[in-house]
Amino acid sequence: MPKPQRRLDRLAWPEVRTGLLREGATVVWPFGACEQHGPQLPLATDALFAERILAAVLERLPDALPVWSLPVQAIGFSPEHLGFPGTLSLSAELLMRLVEEVGCQLADAGAQRLVMLNAHGGQIALLQTAARSLRASRPALAVLPCFLWAGVDGIGDLIPAPELQTGLHAGLAETSLMLQLAPDLVGSERPVDGEHQRLDAAVTPPAGWSLEGDAPWAWMSRDLSDSGVIGDSRGASRSLGEALEAALVDHWCDRLERLLASDWPPRPEAPGSVPRW
Template identity: 50%
Template sequence: MNFKPIPNKFEYLNWQEIECVAKNKRSTVIWPFGAVEQHGPHLPLATDSIFVDEIISEVFKLFSADIPLKKLPTQYIGFSPEHKGFAGTISLSSNLITSMIKEVGSQLSEMGFKRLILINGHGGQISLLNTAARELRSVAPGMAVFPCFLWSGVNGLSELLTKTEIEDGLHASLAETSLMLALKPELVGDDRPNEGNKVEIPKGWSLEGNAPTAWLTDDFSKSGVIGDSRGANESLGKNLKELLINHWSELIMNLMQSDWPNNS
């Protein structure tokens, strides 16, 4: 039986194919990051990982097979200490994740790859990946590194989600429950918690924002949910999915059509 590899999966190619791709002046690797952490009683532990893996896989379907863009296997286990009060959460240390990104990124740079996109689906490790990306650049200055958050900068979210959901629906709430209903409905339970979104915070401070606190989920939520998931539905999820795919396909294609940064 002849086996035809999936052209954009890094690990399915042979070393000669990788060597050829890396030589391209626009060679780019996408490395998705997620988490294995509690997402309430109704969503799977791998919610963030599933989201980023599914969206990027859909984005690849819009590109031609010969584009010099490859995807590393999604890093499912991430940095999730805020959820360690709940069974099922597995969290790696910040030092381990930073070291892993530096080691893998340095090797990609040595192969000749020009750009690395760290596309992250877990809000709790945004700052960590930003820091790791800067450290990677210091040891592999010839490769551009882009630490991105799946939900950041996506136009149209405010038309689909209320201000309350955008600001306070921090975890396993309306948006995440709806998106999972659109992607993998068989993994969604029947519960629709509404919890953890009415926290008394000193004036001017917030859970996340300009003056945040390093919160832990079990500070104010017994279910693990922060927000209101009661209105979740598949239709909203499909619209969110479309926004995410359109946003990232446009951004990635803009990058792939450019020579930035031109280090030659």
């Protein structure tokens, strides 16, 4: 039998109506960005990662599961990279409105869950805020904002600790993954920049503060890098990219399959019923 069509936008409306009324109907919306990724990677890096990894995950999931994807949101919230030509950034207000309008329409069509699979680190918090706002508008819709790279088992074994901590953008991991997924889009340069090159006494965070993490700084990429890279891409290889792809696909297959096999998150009680708390 042919594999089911997992792209929601490639179905006819009667199929969408039937599909989204199934118990546990889940839509996954991949999010990327159109922003500089150094001189060696394309502007579409995050969007390509979100789209390709999700497609591989959906291809592997059991055919019977009620899950579909939306087209990738290829322009996101990227003001930190506007110092480099080619970067395009939506305002925070516009991206939040986009999430709410699309999410409300999916909920009204019957979808029970919306998973936002985001590959751009600069919009993690914004999509979490948008998810909360959408949930307030449509309480029956479970909204799950996720970051592609977060919580993936084995990543720490593949990327050296210094790069894992400070390779924030277009470094070893992203360059390697692009060599695996779209090698024709990878340039020959292998920059080392960011904390590896630019942080001196003037910009080194004092004790207890950091670029990201528990006490972060709202940095702009020009603060840290002349090339746009924040990390060390010199060791990038297709073999490392293949291992990263396998880890990401395995992780998200497991996460989505567990979600779709469950009744979680709980749906609100019907209007007029007594709350269970």
